[in-house]
Amino acid sequence: MEVEEHELKREDEHQPKREDEHETLTLDPLSNQFFTLNDLCFEFTSLQDLAFRGSWRSILDKIARARKLSLLQKPHEELIYIAYSVLALSKLHRYTEAAEELDSMSDFDSPRYRYDSYPEIYPNRCGSMVPFVIRWLNAEIPLKLGRRQESLDRLYVLLDFVRVRLRERESRGSELGFCVDLWRKREAFVVYTIASHHLSNKEFVVCLELIQGLVQRDSVNAELLSRLGYVQVQVGDLEGAKSTFGKVEGLVKDGNLGENEFRNLVGRNKALVYLIGKDYVSAVREFDECIERDPTDVVSINNKALCLMYLRDLSDSIKVLESALERVPTFALNETLVVNLCSMYELAFVNHSEIKRTLSNWIARVAPDDFDSSSTRV
Structure with a gap:
């Protein structure tokens, strides 16, 4: 699961400041407004920039220095730094330390984590200041430590939490339109996370029920319908998947x-149907159209290469992946693509060890801190 780092920043700077999770803004007491992202938290823009670049070790260094020098002045700033710290530790696979950081917070619903406990700092604000990403990581990390049931239990608790907040905001009507949309996205995100865990454990019925529950409430959401189709493919319901697509x-x-995003989603769905039917030529055609619209569509790039491999065109499949790494390394450099490329090297070349070593050396120079170097199998 691509971790939602964007949950660490506000998605709309101009909405009313009402009781809402994760709206951790530092406001001017006179104007009730903020001026820059750094008004949200000490050196917030620097943390964001490091996260976008995958510089997770630098984030931990910056957090350690800020804490040592007591640079965090407001309660919500410490929470944002905890969020970045836990996220960075998770990205670096230091899950035990991440769990210890979260345990240090004790009860997320404690008064110490509420705006209204500090009226002199946050006038006219109420509600929790705990970032949503902290709650999500608290649910996910036990899975990384081998405690699957604990993780699932926490995810279901989080889903209940999200749905309660969503109903509260829906009951207020149009005045909280932005907040309703935000919490709907969070609901879908948590459902997808839970469903993926059930799917990986071959618990197909509950997985389908979760996704279908969302679809019943939002039957014209293209991404949601597509996810349902993907699950149907995985459980072997090909006709159902075709109908959904x-x-x-x-x-x-x-x-x-956006228009291109929607067209690419439709294109990838059609290509998947072709791929299931082993019509690899048609699938390649669809993926080509997606890549032409969006050269950073790594899903289409990777799947096009796989289709070419199935067509026994290893040379071109390798070129597709190597070209992507050269043209759009920020998007293409992920473990799945690299594993596939190295598998193709092993099939195509006798001296594949040397070629993979060259790739591994290049990755070591350009990859983010959390990239799994073992994916090259050198």
């Missing part, structure tokens, strides 16, 4: 997506 294609557009 047909519904996506029948939508004029999804307001949550």
Whole structure:
């Protein structure tokens, strides 16, 4: 699961400041507004920049220095730094330390984590200041430590928490339109996370029920319908998947997506149907159109290469992946693509060890801190 780092920043700077999780803004007491991202938290923009670049070790160094020098002045700033610290530790696979950091917070619903406990600092604000990403990481990390049931239990508790907040905001009507949309996205995110865990454990029925529950409330969401189709493919319901993908294609557009994003989603769905039917030539055609619209569509790039491999065109499949690493390394440099490329090297070349070593050396120079170097199998 691509961790949602963007949950660490506000998605709209101009909404009313009402009781809402994760709206941890430092406000000017006179104007009730903020001026720069660094008004949100000490050196917030620096933390964001390091996260976007995958410089997780630098984030931990910066947090350690800020704490040592007592640079964090407001309660919410410490929480944001905890969020970045736990996220960085998780990215670096230091899960025990991440769990210890979270345990240090004790009860997330404690008064010490509420705006209204500090009226002199946060006038006219109430509610929890705990970032949503902290709650999500608290649910996910036990899984990394081999405690699957504990993780699932916490994820279901988190889902209940999100749905309670969502109902509260829906009951207020249009005045909280932005907040409703945000909490709906969070609901979908948690459901996807839970569903992926059940899917990996071959618990297909509960997985489908979770996704279908979301679809019943939002039947014109192209991304949501597509996820349902992907799950149907995994459980072997190919006709159901085709029907679901047909519904996506029948939508004029999804307001949550740009035109190219929507067209690529439809294209990838069609390509998947072709791939299932072993019509690799047609699948390649669809993936090509997606890549032409968006050269950073790594899903299409990777799947096009796999289709070419199935067509026994190893040379071109390797070129597709190598070209992506050269053209858009920020997007293409992920473990799945690298594993596939190295597998193709092993099939195509006698001296594949030397070629993989060259790739590994290049990755060591450009990859983010959390990249798993073992994916090259050198």
